[in-house]
Amino acid sequence: MDKNQQQLINQFPILKQKINKFPLVYLDNAATTQKPQVVIDALVDYYTNFNSNIHRGVHKLSQKATEAHEQARITVKDFIKASSSKEIVFTKGTTDSINLLAFSLGESMLKENDEIIVTELEHHSNIVPWQMLCERKNVKLKVIPVNDEGELLLDEYANLLNERTKIVAVGHVSNALGTINPIQEIIDLAHQYKALVLIDGAQAIAHIPVNVQELDCDFYAFSGHKMYAPMGIGVLYGKKHLLEQIQPYQGGGEMIESVTFEKTTYNELPFKFEAGTPNVEGVLGLEAAIHFLLKEDLNQLSKFESEVLNYATEQLNKISRVKIIGNAAKKASVLSFLIDGIHPYDAGTILDQLGIAVRTGNHCAEPIMNRLGIRGTIRASFAAYNTKEEVDRLVAAIHKTIDMFG
Amino acid sequence: MAIGEKEQEIIQEFLLFEDWMDKYNYLIELGQSIPIIEDKYRNESHLINGCQSRVWISAEMIDGKMILKADSDAVITKGIVYLLIRVLSGENPNDILNAELAFLNQIGLQEHLSPTRANGLTSMIKQIKLYALAFQTKEN
Structure with a gap:
């Protein structure tokens, strides 16, 4: 075995165990990856040294936690090459990201008889939120078919696109078959029709370097737990001018600028999409996982x-x-x-x-x-x-x- | 033989196996003697929800006893359903409703019992008890 890989394996304590007396062979990484010690340490460090609710706190611990949380946002921004940390919305995971988007986009930008395109390869979480939107708004869902090998038929995709197409939602990598989809072509073609593109990156983020600006995708969603980070943390990347245009998904603390019973105004990006106390430990764990990925290359x-x-x-x-x-x-x-x-x-x-x-x-x-x-x-x-x-x-x-x- | 006695009998049989492979091999063998569900019942309404493999279970009342038949497209699942049928089929609905089925733990199949487990053993037990409840209600 490669010496570097052995050094990598050693960083995952869970892999040392035996299952039914056999050394564990963990081949369920598309469901969730295991966590390296540095990620586990980041969570312990947070609770040991500076756990505190973030934003608005005047005391030292809160300031430290806030700084760490916002620094992590910058780390995520740099990792996926977004242009601003305002474009990084923390969510519970890919499913949450897509639900947020389907709701907010739907309420703000879609009308009856508009069309949404997904693919036959999608995970349910990149189908069902769009179906729910279709029912709410009387919008049509269209599906890009695949060939027998599990590859998208781009000619068919081109035929599905028209001026009513508003959203194209496609997985970067298929969780069921492993197909890497030609997302660049898909994005470019969608943009010819002024349709917005969401890439579900859940299965790609730990395997393929992602540059959202180069891709020019409008939205990119992924989960921490499939990239060596903790569960319950995810990201929705969105182009700033689009996130600014769409309305919030959930209301509550954090996401507001001011509240009166007559009128509430919303906080600026990205906070208007982050109602409630955030998952600070998850964010810090995600940052540790990104540092891990960068260090290991x-x-x-x-x-x-x-x-x-x-x-x-x-x-x-x-x-x-x-x-x-x-x-x-x-x-x-x-x-x-x-x-x-x-x-x-x-x-x-x-x-x-x-x-x-x-x-x-x-x-x-x-x-x-x-x-x-x-x-x-x-x-x-x-x-x-x-x-x-x-x-x-x-x-x-x-x-x-x-x-x-x- | 009462439900409890049949459970004990199965526990004794499984005590013979120390090796997990022998245990699964036995389960596979047992599945072959399952009373196969009649074709007319092999349909959506007899399909158990929550199973990764397809499992059909039917129940009929004959002389006050509930007769269970089943099938599955997975062999291990078939063995597990067989055990349920061996213990519960031929009993009256009331006894079936009260059965705790602790033997499943004792023979080391507890890993199949968690609510989310893909073979849906919990769903199978629930369905059998629903049949029993329906027959009991009808009788009363």
Whole structure:
């Protein structure tokens, strides 16, 4: 194993444990990644040394916590190359980000007979909030189809676009199949029709360097917990002039400028979207995770991952009863597969007994499962700490599973 | 045999297995003897919600006893449903409603019991008890 990768693995205390007497092989990173010690330490440091409610506090602790919270916002801004920290809205996660956007955009900018485009590959959280908006506003939802390999059909997309298209919401990387979508083309084409584009970056942010200005996407959403940060923290990036135009999602403290019973005026960006006491520990954990990614070098981490993904693809293709689901030319960190004659649930149960954590089922992406005519898959999803040796363990476990079920 | 006795019998059987693989192999084998649900019941209304695998369970009353039949497209799930049916089928609705089914813990299948667990064992038990409640209400 690469010495650098061993040094990386050592930073994740949870990976040292055994499951059912086997060393844990954690291949459920598309659901959530594990956390390095520096992220865990950031949370402990916050509660040990400067826990306090932020903004408005005159006392030292509150000032320190506020500064740290706002410094973290700058770290996020720099990480995704946004132009201003006002464009960084902290949320609970990608789902929360998309719900915020679907509500606020819907209320502010959409009218009857407008159209929203999503793709057949999307996670439910990039479908359902838009469907809810469609019902509220009598707006139409259109869907970009995929080919059998799980790649978006861009010609079909071009046909769906028209002057009624107001929003295009697309995942950067498919959580179910690992397809890396051609988001640059999608964004550019949408902009020809003056449609706004949201990229759901939940599955990309820990694997692909993101530059929102270069992409020119209007919104980009991601979760901390899929990029080595804590759960319950996420980000909605939005272009400043757009965030300024749309109304807040939730009302409460923090998000107001002044409140009287006659009229309330809203706080400036990004605070008008951050009602209530924020998740300060989550924000600080997210910042620690970003520092971790920068220190370890995201490009280097992606290299580890693609080597492992390619190796796993090669090895699983050698097992005659295994069929890989999703063979896009460009994939990141997700390997979905089926074993002929064995239900994914049965396989997942046996893999778990052998200390291998995978996910089975439809991966919150029923439409793509329906499109491919399957009910679900077994999904191994990789992070930078996964190794070829672990892939060998997976392969051996698949053979054992096949032996058991015959 | 009463529900409790049948549970004890299963606990004894599973005591024989120290190795998890033997236990799962036994479960797989048991699944093969499940009383298969009749085709007319193999439909949406007999499908158990909350399962990653598809599970159908039917219930009929014959001479005051509830007769359960089932099927699943996953083999391990089928073994688990078999155990439920072995313990509960042929009992009266009242006893089924009161069954605590502690044997599932004792044979080391507790990991399947959490409410969100993908095989939906909790949902299966709930459905069987709903059938029992419906029959009991009808009888009264």
